[in-house]
Amino acid sequence: MPTQVNLVSKSLRPTNPLVKATLTDLYQLTMLYGDWLMDRHNIPVTFDLFIRHNPFGGEYTLFAGYDEVVKFLQSYRVTEEEVAHARTLLSNAEPEFFDWLLTLDCSEVMLYAQAGLAFPKVPFMRVDAPNGIGKMLETTLLNLTNYPSLVTTNAMRMRLAAGKNKTLLEFGLRRAQGPDGGVSASKYSVWGGFDGTSNVLASSLFNIPCYGTHAHSWVLSFGGFEDIPLNRRMLLNRNTGRQKDFVEYVLWLRNAILKLGHTHTGELAAFTAYALAFPEKFLALVDTYNTLGSGVPNYLCVAGALYDFGYTPLGIRLDSGDLAYDSKQARAMFKEYERNYPLAEQSKISASNDINEAVLYSLNEQGHEIDTFGIGTNLVTCEKQPALGGVYKLVACGDRTPIKLAKDKTTIPGKKEAYRLYNSQGQAVNDLMILVGEKPPKAGQRVLCRHPFDETKRMYVTPSRVQPLHRLLWDGQNAAPIPSAMEIREKNMEDVYNLREDHRRVVNPTPYKVSVSEQLYHLLHEMMDRESTIPEIM
């Protein structure tokens, strides 16, 4: 039995207004017409949405995107405008079809789904529906889950690489594959353990923390202190409670105390102006001209001045160069500067230049001094593997349990449920699929778990705990409430950190076991035998 949840009636729409019935492949529409014409559109069918392999050479996946799927099902209808376009594409179809198309909705669709940590072959989602609408949903459901699951998994791999105590920020909007690639990456990065995003719209849409300071263009746009207007040079000195000329103080520090004649004056003016605008959130991008020769000393000068005015500066950002070396050098310079500004060493170091999972591990080995990583391109485009191969396959049609035969791609037929079995140490050891109607596995009861295709691989498991994996998310009328991005983040991190270390390690991870019940095993092999054609060799 799937987990019981209280469904609620809400009226949500997909985040992206482009998500509509015709955001699909034409063949869904031609098949819909064919099924309608053959009066087969109401046969009850079941589709499984699943993957065949984990991404990135790993042995786990975080299933995501089901939130938008629920909104899509809830708001599903084919508009007059879409029907008009369909008429041009199916020009010879019987006119009554288009009248019927206008009535199509998801009121007879049942959606069961996993959430978070999941594995190949076990359905991420099961759709029970009439044949017509069931087939029609394929492309949109895959689009709404493939990329979200990929980027959530990618984010989690980076979280594991960086470690729990680092701040990870998604910075990928400018390189994302389209506006929605950016917006959904922001959300699903948080699902995968990131702390926030630079994306303003995403932070608003999904209520996730937003981070950002200034760009190189800010630094470049300042030629010198003459670019700070005279009426904007005063800053409240919190220690004295009086306004004081901050520019004058910075210049005094620079010349009298620090002897920083060699640093770039325009850059120092830019930092000073930024500090005047954001005295409580001063974080300086230090690599416009020369990171260690100009940027870091200029930061320390302005940070020290802010400190003397009673503020706590945040730190620096590195956006180029050797991040391990520069961060260690910068930390050493901070320490040396403590005679001027006692909290200097605690300045945070952010880094954001072409970081990926491998770079994070390499930085760890080099003993870097970075506190916060801003990760863009490699996070949001999933450079190591930019697509997840989720598929949506027919497994039940009326009384039949069809099977698609193909080398390494044979589907597992039948309407199925799935359970996660835990051993006595509380570790997940096996995901078991059974047919709907079979007796579910129970804690303390020994159950035979078979490899779906290899008859020699089987084991008895007596689970200490049994977790149903499928939740009913949509019953045709009502939707399950979806937790907030930050709540899902906590759950996903907990599940992945609790996964056995050999399943989640980067190098040669051990595959997690996925099995079928005895009854499902026999159905599968009976169908393989029945449906494969026998060539005649003469």
Next chain:
Amino acid sequence: MPTQVNLVSKSLRPTNPLVKATLTDLYQLTMLYGDWLMDRHNIPVTFDLFIRHNPFGGEYTLFAGYDEVVKFLQSYRVTEEEVAHARTLLSNAEPEFFDWLLTLDCSEVMLYAQAGLAFPKVPFMRVDAPNGIGKMLETTLLNLTNYPSLVTTNAMRMRLAAGKNKTLLEFGLRRAQGPDGGVSASKYSVWGGFDGTSNVLASSLFNIPCYGTHAHSWVLSFGGFEDIPLNRRMLLNRNTGRQKDFVEYVLWLRNAILKLGHTHTGELAAFTAYALAFPEKFLALVDTYNTLGSGVPNYLCVAGALYDFGYTPLGIRLDSGDLAYDSKQARAMFKEYERNYPLAEQSKISASNDINEAVLYSLNEQGHEIDTFGIGTNLVTCEKQPALGGVYKLVACGDRTPIKLAKDKTTIPGKKEAYRLYNSQGQAVNDLMILVGEKPPKAGQRVLCRHPFDETKRMYVTPSRVQPLHRLLWDGQNAAPIPSAMEIREKNMEDVYNLREDHRRVVNPTPYKVSVSEQLYHLLHEMMDRESTIPEIM
């Protein structure tokens, strides 16, 4: 001088409603506040949007996405809702800033852009604007052009690989990076030389051809001929003008003539049903059970029946297996079948399984028999390089011409124009950047073209033709009309096919030359000298 175009006043909005002012990074907003506070938001600035390297190891790029940029500028405004969110992010900002934010628009922005074939360093776009709004546009403009240019270029590389006479279809929606990644991929694949898409919504939005037949689920959902209702078995025989039982005819052909007892009956029924629904567009997916043992013979049976009824079947689709071998075997089977159905050999063969540029070249070598390629994952996610590194850099600020210094990443300062110089054979030989105000190059006049950074690399060019590369696309009020997707496709294909073969070849292509004028060269090196700090070694 940029090309003169007639601008028109239209009221277009971005295709994706998520494209709005706050689809940007937070640091744009913090800098906007800083500039406003320092009264620097109205200084005239120039930003260049450009790439440093061509994608996919090639030596050309097709710049795309400017259509959506124009719509974005045209519709730019910050809504009350967005301002409310900005207030939470900039909690200590002066309240008047938010009033001003509501008035921000692009009425003082001028946008110049290239279209299509372009090269690194030469600005794809130049933005002349007040400092505030100019900075603010960075992330959105990059998002709207990076991926479109990448996928357009990727599509063109596949077009070159497949050859001009093949049909190329974009099938990537299910694996795209989000809904918009799918929709924009459909459009920009056509810009890059594809013939159409499977994406119904995209075909409607952009008026591009839509293609599609049926999926494995169609085949799987038929158990046998009993699944075709009795009242749907008749088909007009065009030769006799009378309705006739098509199912009976197919079964007669199969049993009496073809002796196809070994093929899969459910598959044959599925093909027959599809032919009944689409007698003029019959194209069968043949790899559900056994491509050559069942799918192709079943196709030929139904195709032959359709032919005898006066219809011309389209062909088959292969979605797995060895595409070169299977297509050649299928073609041979078609030929052999001509005694039953004279046009059999002309059946088209479509293929659609994990095709990429390298696979296309490999299939060519193997002498494949494929007429149409459906390309999904590798086209839309640009697997070989999933992000384009476009950047947006400040090059003029008031009277200053700032420069960002970095190893291999130094920017070229100043407000610039660009020209393409052609030799007497009509071939493009060099893109030349000059400063606005310099005398533009002219046909028949000798001009010195210098490598921007290497003082030893320079040449005199006497062009036979000079093409201004930048067009004014937006003047603050009016926008240049953008041609249709199919028109842009023709232009891009013409430009790339006219490019010298050594620039567009896959293996070790020759870099195309990009130069600066003598005057720009001296400005660049003067700025490099002035802005680099000199460390003191003691």
